[in-house]
Amino acid sequence: LRIDCISTISETFAPDLAGKTVIVIDVLRATSTMCTALANGADSIIPVETVAQAKLAAKGEDVLAGERQCKKIPGFTFGNSPLEFTEEAITGKRIVMTTTNGTRGIQKAAKAASVIAGSLLNAGACARAALQLKRDVLLICSGTKDVFALEDGLCAGMIVKELRSIAKEAVAADDLAVALEGAFHFYSEHLEEALLDCQSGVRLSSLGLRGDISYCAQRNTHQTVPIIEDGVLRPFEFRQGLF
Amino acid sequence: LRIDCISTISETFAPDLAGKTVIVIDVLRATSTMCTALANGADSIIPVETVAQAKLAAKGEDVLAGERQCKKIPGFTFGNSPLEFTEEAITGKRIVMTTTNGTRGIQKAAKAASVIAGSLLNAGACARAALQLKRDVLLICSGTKDVFALEDGLCAGMIVKELRSIAKEAVAADDLAVALEGAFHFYSEHLEEALLDCQSGVRLSSLGLRGDISYCAQRNTHQTVPIIEDGVLRPFEFRQGLF
Numbered sequence: 287l288r289i290d291c292i293s294t295i296s297e298t299f300a301p302d303l304a305g306k307t308v309i310v311i312d313v314l315r316a317t318s319t320m321c322t323a324l325a326n327g328a329d330s331i332i333p334v335e336t337v338a339q340a341k342l343a344a345k346g347e348d349v350l351a352g353e354r355q356c357k358k359i360p361g362f363t364f365g366n367s368p369l370e371f372t373e374e375a376i377t378g379k380r381i382v383m384t385t386t387n388g389t390r391g392i393q394k395a396a397k398a399a400s401v402i403a404g405s406l407l408n409a410g411a412c413a414r415a416a417l418q419l420k421r422d423v424l425l426i427c428s429g430t431k432d433v434f435a436l437e438d439g440l441c442a443g444m445i446v447k448e449l450r451s452i453a454k455e456a457v458a459a460d461d462l463a464v465a466l467e468g469a470f471h472f473y474s475e476h477l478e479e480a481l482l483d484c485q486s487g488v489r490l491s492s493l494g495l496r497g498d499i500s501y502c503a504q505r506n507t508h509q510t511v512p513i514i515e516d517g518v519l520r521p522f523e524f525r526q527g528l529f
Numbered sequence: 530l531r532i533d534c535i536s537t538i539s540e541t542f543a544p545d546l547a548g549k550t551v552i553v554i555d556v557l558r559a560t561s562t563m564c565t566a567l568a569n570g571a572d573s574i575i576p577v578e579t580v581a582q583a584k585l586a587a588k589g590e591d592v593l594a595g596e597r598q599c600k601k602i603p604g605f606t607f608g609n610s611p612l613e614f615t616e617e618a619i620t621g622k623r624i625v626m627t628t629t630n631g632t633r634g635i636q637k638a639a640k641a642a643s644v645i646a647g648s649l650l651n652a653g654a655c656a657r658a659a660l661q662l663k664r665d666v667l668l669i670c671s672g673t674k675d676v677f678a679l680e681d682g683l684c685a686g687m688i689v690k691e692l693r694s695i696a697k698e699a700v701a702a703d704d705l706a707v708a709l710e711g712a713f714h715f716y717s718e719h720l721e722e723a724l725l726d727c728q729s730g731v732r733l734s735s736l737g738l739r740g741d742i743s744y745c746a747q748r749n750t751h752q753t754v755p756i757i758e759d760g761v762l763r764p765f766e767f768r769q770g771l772f
Contacts, residue, residue: 434704435704439704460728461727465712466708466712468712469708469709470711484707485703
């Protein structure tokens with residue numbers, strides 16, 4: 287098993303994607319929210335790039351979700367806070383979602399063999415899904431405004447650790463994956479503090495969204511892995527008895 | 530004090546450099562070799578980009594040093610192994626040097642207020658020099674073929690740690706610097722193994738250059754900090770009694 291890692295979406299190029307299982311990581315908050323929404327019973331999520339595309343894609347009972355500059359888009363039912371996506375609010379609903387970075391990452395990865403949405407909430411489940419998919423793995427840290435984001439890097443490091451702990455074959459990781467694995471181990475005991483102190487954390491806290499950070503800093507609380515098929519995110523179906 | 534970090538030379542853009550002290554890091558092996566050569570009494574080092582430029586720049590007693598694909602350039606006196614640059618071989622000599630990445634990094638950083646060459650050998654001394662220069666710091670991990678290299682990232686993390694330990698003011702580090710600081714701490718007890726296992730390490734070992742890796746994995750063995758002035762690297766002059 288080979289694991290490569292890319293430090294921001296903007297460094298993602300099509301040749302890196304071919305034949306891979308891509309795990310797009312946007313811990314604060316898009317991929318944490320996608321995981322939560324599907325775990326809480328949403329039927330599916332349609333990630334789109336622009337507000338206009340979101341409005342066009344939403345039909346009938348569909349709900350609109352998304353943010354710009356960390357704030358809910360005017361007229362949308364939901365923003366991008368995972369705490370909004372409760373069972374009561376979204377069971378059975380189809381969600382059309384647009385965020386600054388997370389949905390962009392998923393669209394940019396579209397040429398990969400499989401694209402899943404990773405977060406700290408489901409890092410272990412992502413590793414199990416990736417092994418079941420039996421392909422090399424590319425971790426894409428979304429970053430913020432084309433700059434590396436600590437929370438995404440630490441999540442990438444956690445997924446490398448989880449993959450190593452369950453893979454039956456040898457694992458070859460590129461240098462960035464190895465560095466981030468070390469960083470995850472080092473900050474592991476103080477993960478919530480690390481997320482509060484990093485650049486996205488400081489920004490979200492200043493907007494009164496500290497609760498989102500604490501929620502997104504939880505590890506392996508969810509077994510749901512959003513996977514995209516024909517442009518739609520649904521829960522990955524695990525084969526029984528594999529692990 | 531603000532510390533930013535860039536993961537490869539190719540991501541270095543002029544606006545990032547303005548007014549900064551840039552520390553260019555190419556642990557395997559250019560900046561380790563530059564530090565060693567000046568510590569062992571070389572008069573100065575002229576870093577140039579191409580083999581042709583090196584031949585043009587070398588006058589009289591000057592010695593030519595450099596590599597392509599990790600191998601000594603035909604007709605040059607030295608390759609890029611720090612072990613070649615002994616006192617006997619280079620005391621008083623002016624060295625004209627071209628390497629694939631390290632000299633390129635130094636040239637690309639030329640618009641910064643100051644440019645110094647950092648390695649594990651002189652990480653602590655680089656931190657002291659940077660504080661004496663009283664400017665914000667930009668760490669450039671050279672990388673290999675435009676890809677992040679673990680050895681450069683761990684050295685960047687060590688320099689962040691050294692800066693934090695001696696700075697009297699608050700230190701604000703960007704997310705990549707924080708991640709690499711954590712990675713350095715995690716691999717700190719096994720630094721030589723980490724360098725042997727990373728991508729440059731595997732390549733150098735396969736060329737019989739394992740001794741270079743062990744040498745370059747040493748920490749704070751040198752107090753010499755190469756700094757560029759008018760295109761020439763010479764030892765930074767520390768003011769007395771500052772630390």
